Amino acid sequence: MHNTEIRYFMAVATTGSISAASQQLFVAISAISRHIQRLETRLGVTLFERSPRGMQLNDAGHILANHVRRSMADMELAVAELQGIKAVAQTTIRVVCTDGLAFNLLPNLMAKFRLLHPRVSFILTVGTGRQVPELVRNGECDLAIRFILSPESGVEVLASFPSPVLIFMKDDHPLAERDIQLADLNAWPVVLPDQSATIRQLFDLSCRMNNVFIDPVFTCNHFSTLYEFVCQTPGAISVSSHYSVMTRARQDGLIIKTINRDQLSQRSLQLQSEMGKPRSAMLDAFFVFLREELQQRDQQCRKEFDLQFR
Template sequence: MLSSEIRYFLAVAAAGSLSAASEQLFVATSAISRQIQRLEAQVGVPLFRRHARGMVLTEAGEIFARHVRKSLLDMEYAVAEIKGLQAVRRAHIRIACTDGLAFSLLPRLLADFRAENPAVHFSLKVTSSQSVAEQVRAGECDLALQFSLHPERDVEVIASWPAPVLLVMHQTHPLANRPINLAELGVWPLALPEQNTTVRQLFDLSCQMSGSIIEPVLTCDNFSALYHFLRHTPQAITLCSHFTLLCGAETDGLIMKSTGVDQLSQRTLQLQTVAGRPRSAALNLFLSFLTSQLESVSAR
């Protein structure tokens, strides 16, 4: 159903070079090159920047690729509807999320949902907040879960829940059983996520507003690494949301507690999907399941 020009264009955009696309498609590089040149002539502008080591989409190429992918997704829904596959039979749901949500919450929820709906398959992309929003807008995922500080454009928010940043420490930590002043954290080994996360952005803002200078002993963009560092360092402290750990903290002898700092409460967990996009029966069922489960977690 795709023209050869579009098929070759998407292959080169994904592979990054004519030779790599040629290997994937089993088509000569010269044939792919001719079709892309023909497509660029039709569009009227270059879609790729040619380099010695490959080809990179131009700004026009990015726009064209985004609209092509949206059209393909619309086509998939149309074919599914025509074939009567809107019922929850075989279905594939693509999810994008930020790192903390992939640590415990989503794997558990996916397992629980598939126990009742084994015909539904999932793919899960873990990436940054900025990239999650872009994937939703580009129609590259069916739904997204992310911690957010502000509304996202061209994104439909199905539901949202308060997701304050909490301290995580051992139950035997000296700060475990008393109120905490933010400045006190500077004397303990602090493990923090990278600065492109909402946790770190809110923490750094809180420190700046209180005049506290706190240097972490470990920074990492993977919460699993922070968590296991904490488990093996009795005096350490890390930060996350109650959605990230669910019930795992108590099992590992850890507690979660608030600092009472207002800035650390200014974010939400959002369940997002593509605005105006038709949804399959399987996706609607999964969205209802997620909403119910996350309401329960939030209340708890």
């Protein structure tokens, strides 16, 4: 296969149409179409589902695209190793995460890591709970940090931490000094993420199992927006992992509390990578740094807010 064919193929796969790939590459539509057809003829399979709305990869196309991405990542790693320590020190680390972790925790940790390794750069992509594992399996990141409810195939779990559903509110809230049951939340304005978030799914399931109906006053798919709404709304309560709020809670006058329900303890926070993907020395150093920081901050947060969970 020729490099031009692969380059045009990946451009169409990324943009979703030949016309968009043409604009991206500054190459005529006819030339891109001709090279795609030549590639499909050479391989003996079609690579795209063609429709008036564009071109989407079929199963064969996904296989080829994933292979190309892994080959490119392996080549970047090989070049870095050949160039030695200087190249490693200039490594770009690609991280994907779900929304709550991007609010404050990950920017904080990345900035701290760069104080130790100032020539390392990061690319952080925030995705949904469904998008993140696909990015891992497709080799489009070096590391994923996300909440999960059950084991997944095709990813390597590098570390795992308990991450139950907790609630947060202003520290002068009437519920702040007592044990809380789900039914107690009905008397207050509840703020929730949308149904695509694993924490919302687990919270709704627990409510159904305990015959509790909660109608949120505000729903949003961005955690920073939920957080600000709680800070500005008297009596408001929202759900979160302690990892999402631990670095900001005290300075914003918030408190973190547990809810006495076992069903809310089924989530974990995981560090994940693509199965079998080679790692550079700098990426391994970042893994170790994250694991130690998360363990330390977890213990500090439990002690500070008297959080009792396994």
